[in-house]
Amino acid sequence: GAVVSQHPSWVICKSGTSVKIECRSLDFQATTMFWYRQFPKQSLMLMATSNEGSKATYEQGVEKDKFLINHASLTLSTLTVTSAHPEDSSFYICSAGTTGYSNQPQHFGDGTRLSIL
Amino acid sequence: AQKITQTQPGMFVQEKEAVTLDCTYDTSDPSYGLFWYKQPSSGEMIFLIYQGSYDQQNATEGRYSLNFQKARKSANLVISASQLGDSAMYFCAMREGMDNAGNMLTFGGGTRLMVKP
Numbered sequence: 001g002a003v004v005s006q007h008p009s010w011v012i013c014k015s016g017t018s019v020k021i022e023c024r025s026l027d028f029q030a031t032t033m034f035w036y037r038q039f040p041k042q043s044l045m046l047m048a049t050s051n052e053g054s055k056a057t058y059e060q061g062v063e064k065d066k067f068l069i070n071h072a073s074l075t076l077s078t079l080t081v082t083s084a085h086p087e088d089s090s091f092y093i094c095s096a097g098t099t100g101y102s103n104q105p106q107h108f109g110d111g112t113r114l115s116i117l
Numbered sequence: 118a119q120k121i122t123q124t125q126p127g128m129f130v131q132e133k134e135a136v137t138l139d140c141t142y143d144t145s146d147p148s149y150g151l152f153w154y155k156q157p158s159s160g161e162m163i164f165l166i167y168q169g170s171y172d173q174q175n176a177t178e179g180r181y182s183l184n185f186q187k188a189r190k191s192a193n194l195v196i197s198a199s200q201l202g203d204s205a206m207y208f209c210a211m212r213e214g215m216d217n218a219g220n221m222l223t224f225g226g227g228t229r230l231m232v233k234p
Contacts, residue, residue: 034221043208043224044162091160097220105152106222108162 003027004096006109014117015086021079021112023094029074030096034106035067038091050077084116120144121211121225129231130199137184138194138228140209149213151192152222153183156206165207168192196230204232 003026011019023033032051036044050056050071058064066088068080077096081088093111097104122141130136142151153165168176168183176183184193196203209225 032220041229043226046221046223049221093160093162095162095222105164105167107164108154111160111162113160 004030004094004107004109006094006112008112009110010113010115012115012117013084016083017116019081019084019114021081021092021094021114023077023079023096023109025075025096025107028096030077031074032097033071033077034095034097035069035077035079036093036095038093038111040091044093047079081114084114086116089114089116119225120223121209123207123209123225123228125228126226127229127231129233130196130203131233132201133198135195135197136199136230138196138207138209138230139191140193140225141189141191142209142211143190144211144213146213149211151183151185152210152212153181153192153194154208154210155203156208156227158205162208166194199232201232201234204230206230 005024005026007022034049035047037047038044046059047062048056048058048069050069052071052074056069071077091111091113095106095108097106120143124139149170151168155163166176166178166181166183168185175185180197182195206227206229208227210222212220212222214220
């Protein structure tokens with residue numbers, strides 16, 4: 001089945017550091033990738049939708065300059081948390097889908113736990 | 118208004134018994150897809166089952182079945198013969214519009230299922 005790889009799994013870093021998270025589709029071409037944020041015991045909150053070769057579409061309330069998303073190829077999207085602060089600590093998870101395939105679920109990466117000290 | 122509602126924040130079930138997790142949805146689009154995902158404590162999102170709005174029969178996947186009542190806008194997940202490994206968070210999600218994997222998912226708040234030995 002389709003596999004999405006997300007790295008790193010865990011990140012602990014100091015306040016002010018920028019952190020890059022990668023999301024790769026390993027065996028299919030992902031025309032669209034989604035980035036979610038999840039706080040403990042809460043549901044997934046969509047942050048942004050990225051389509052290959054175009055700018056990401058951010059959800060209301062998500063700072064574009066804080067969370068930089070790049071989807072340079074059909075197999076790779078990156079989320080960069082710039083100048084991270086403790087309030088950015090969260091679980092970030094990506095998913096990938098392909099336009100035109102009905103009945104197919106989005107496939108998720110395993111997520112990244114980000115802790116900012 | 119909430120598009121996906123899961124009214125059970127937490128549930129217990131005895132091992133080997135069946136359990137139903139509730140999900141109601143709200144959409145005016147005639148074309149949509151409904152999904153259930155399992156999220157264990159490790160964080161990954163595991164796709165369980167899919168139901169399309171035009172599907173005539175309820176979806177089944179092994180021990181998982183979806184009780185789809187379109188007129189009532191409900192898509193309850195039934196897990197038969199619960200196992201200890203079924204203990205996890207369960208999310209109901211909907212994809213609106215043209216039913217393809219390039220569209221975003223909207224998630225419910227989740228239900229934490231705990232299987233008792």
